[in-house]
Amino acid sequence: MRIPGIPAVGPLPPLADTWRRSFVELLGTFTLVFAGAGTIMSVGPQADAGTLEVALATGLAVAVMVSAVGHISGGHFNPAITFGFMLTRRMSLLLGLAYWVAQMAGAVLAALLLRWIFPEATRNATNLGAPAVRGIDIGPALVVEALLTFFLVWVVFAMVTDPRSTYTAIAGLAIGFVIVFDMLIGYSLTGAAMNPARAFGPELVSNTWSDFWIWYVGPLAGGAIAALLYDELYLRTKEPVVPVGPPETGVEEPGPGLAARD
Numbered sequence: 001m002r003i004p005g006i007p008a009v010g011p012l013p014p015l016a017d018t019w020r021r022s023f024v025e026l027l028g029t030f031t032l033v034f035a036g037a038g039t040i041m042s043v044g045p046q047a048d049a050g051t052l053e054v055a056l057a058t059g060l061a062v063a064v065m066v067s068a069v070g071h072i073s074g075g076h077f078n079p080a081i082t083f084g085f086m087l088t089r090r091m092s093l094l095l096g097l098a099y100w101v102a103q104m105a106g107a108v109l110a111a112l113l114l115r116w117i118f119p120e121a122t123r124n125a126t127n128l129g130a131p132a133v134r135g136i137d138i139g140p141a142l143v144v145e146a147l148l149t150f151f152l153v154w155v156v157f158a159m160v161t162d163p164r165s166t167y168t169a170i171a172g173l174a175i176g177f178v179i180v181f182d183m184l185i186g187y188s189l190t191g192a193a194m195n196p197a198r199a200f201g202p203e204l205v206s207n208t209w210s211d212f213w214i215w216y217v218g219p220l221a222g223g224a225i226a227a228l229l230y231d232e233l234y235l236r237t238k239e240p241v242v243p244v245g246p247p248e249t250g251v252e253e254p255g256p257g258l259a260a261r262d
Contacts, residue, residue, distance in 0.1 A: 034114065111206070
């Protein structure tokens with residue numbers, strides 16, 4: 001039984017299975033950055049000009065990719081989400097590091113493609129869609145990124161790791177909607193990256209590093225708090241194992257939120 005967010009071990013050898021999952025993470029992150037940063041470059045750099053367009057493009061990209069390939073890799077596409085799964089021991093450290101490399105690589109490839117597509121004037125005006133702090137101080141900007149990522153990771157854990165959830169079929173849609181409302185709140189303040197890879201690709205290719213640490217420390221901290229809090233409050237229970245195997249076999253498997261931690 002494959003559960004989105006908690007990849008099941010496939011029939012391939014471990015190394016080949018890791019590469020297969022990592023490629024999906026690369027592709028999903030590529031899609032996220034290409035859609036999100038590409039929309040920013042299309043509508044212009046003004047903070048109030050294309051908030052809805054950018055939010056919808058980013059949220060829909062994530063919703064579609066999570067729904068399409070979440071059964072393969074879990075559909076993280078975000079180092080902050082992967083970090084939460086590693087901290088709660090729902091994936092191994094090595095697999096998590098492989099995801100991080102794939103996510104960062106996908107973001108860089110998307111930024112390189114955007115650099116090739118758009119003219120220099122647009123690239124310079126938008127910094128390839130790299131997030132930026134606008135109108136608020138550094139401290140509040142850090143809190144905004146942490147809080148927005150907290151909402152995102154909280155919903156991911158609630159939808160795809162909790163054995164009591166009956167809504168895993170629409171997890172991709174819910175996760176995409178969280179990104180939309182997060183961006184409606186935070187795009188004009190911090191760019192609402194909520195994702196170190198989303199920031200890293202455009203920052204690296206455009207060589208834009210102003211206050212860069214905000215989009216790494218904030219999302220990782222917010223994601224870690226959400227993952228650890230949800231895990232402690234709702235997943236560390238003594239509930240009996242839920243039988244999900246075929247009745248005739250008598251085999252019991254752990255529910256999705258209490259899956260064996262590799």
